[in-house]
Amino acid sequence: MYSFLRFLVLGLISIVILLGYGLAGGALWFHLPQGLNRFAALALGAVGVGLVISALVSRSQCIRMLGLALMPLVAVFAWWVQISPRNDRVWAPELAQSVTAEIDGSDVTLRNIRNFNWRSATDFDANWDTQTYDLNKLDSVEAALSYWGLEKIAHVLISFGFDDGEQIVFSVEIRKELGEEFSELGGLFKQFELSLIAAKEQDILYLRTNARDPLEDVYLYPLKVDAEARHALFLSYAQLGNRLAEKPLWYNTITANCTTVIYRLVRSFAPDRGFDLRFVLSGGLPEYFAETGMLDWPEPFGDIRTRAAVSALAQAMEPGQNYSRVIRGE
Template sequence: MIGRAGLIALAAIATFVSGAWGAMALWYQPPGSAFARTLGSVLWALAVIALAVVAISRRSWLPLGVYAAMYALLLLWWASIAPSNARTWADDVARQLGGTVSGSAVTLHNVRNFDWRSDDDYDALWETRHYDLDRLASADAVLSYWGSQAIAHAMISFGFDDGQRVVFSVEIRRQRGQRYSPFGGFFKQFETALVAADERDIIRVRTNVRGEDDYLYPLRMDRSAMRTLFLAYVQAANRLVRQPEFYNTLTSNCTTLVYRMARQIDPGLPWDARLLLTGYLPGYLHDAGAVDRSVPLDELRQRGRITGRARNAARDDFSVAIRTNEP
């Protein structure tokens, strides 16, 4: 059995963790100026510390009960914060992807095809595109790194035998003027956006404009599995139109959503920490047999690096150019 000392230690840990979470929630989520959010966060932290001091000095459980009531009110406020599709969005996520399916014919609405000169200078173009799933020919995983070997943004590019390509990417739906924060992604700061885009837009902006390092890995999937995954993206997009969701850095990000869809194809697909540390995703795909296993992983990475080819490619020949040296 846990003695008094053990209970005190557990209470202290729970108070510290929940108190820190509450302080961060009050900093990231409430509307208003940075000063007001900071003030609310600091006041919460001071109240938690004061109650802890009283509990220790008087050897009383009463302050813990007061804190539990405070925390319950905080959770009620937190539960009341709902995602929305009605905000003033940044231009690149301003429109929501939607799709209709009739047999093998798929129509995607609001496919992004921006011409980027910089992050703030671009020609915005949204298109309606039509695809025949009977002509689906390939699926590639695209990983984009921007600083850490452990973190990358993952996308899936589908190719058709008539030359068409479309990339699906799960991203944060930023409001205008808002910047990405991995910590904010834990605190309901962003909604989820599912973007479908031309490769000349969504890959090129990362390599040529943002200076990211991109890798392309052809996936070993039969046509039936590719078709199922493509339709899962369409269904997910339509669901987000009807029911917006918050983006979560850990549980609902660019990789975990793809994993959940892939599990519909292969229920035995194992969970792995590399699904969270997305920079190591190629190793997971290699171990799972989802990419070419006839070559070592390091060689596969070397072959898959498309950054240089992307930066030298003409915009009109982009998709062909980034695959020029593929085996």
């Protein structure tokens, strides 16, 4: 019985250590220079597996071998925690600026609002604007969900509407460096800084409905949010932009992405809002909105996804038409 328990405990410890080596290997893979990263990750894995096997087959040296197996992990961890996010990298053009805000009572002045004219995802005219918004005129909040082939995952953007017809969209994204591509795995290993983009709908939604290849499926859901909560959510985004400009943060595929950040922002002024797995598997958020009474539509809702779809409307837009009005069927 003692031998069995000993083997079980050692087996569990070994599994934990090997998982640690897997994470450490990922850190080396995504942060060391090309070529060296593969060698270092494979070498570290070989060392870890060798030491764990030695510990399992050796009765007298078991504890010592497991202790030795921990040493490389401690070294990688010490290096890992010193990797800090930065704001001074050579960014992709569409992420070259980050939004900041000046708050003066109900007036919020946003700087670095993206207002690009997109012909394709790589051909565009870059424009960064400054504009003041009066929160007393803020009268709508909508969630835009953009799908690119994964049913369970969508990128979530929040669009604020004002009674003069103005729309401004906030989007939490990775801040890609020039030439860098998104990687879900890389997002677990400090590959990307967190970025907050404030943009016009004719920029950030048009990019997805009309310019990218392949085009994305975009849906627009009006949310039932009272005036106080609308103001609080807008200010939460504005303050997040200022915090990121002062102290950058890492993007994380699971814990700090486009939906988990929104959830934390909402919780900052609505602490009773419970967590739902669909804040991670964001493709299911439309059903969450419907189930929790958040959709600002007259009932019956019908097929909510058909009702919310805007890509076909955007792609049928005529030159000179107002993008925001077109996608709302106006």
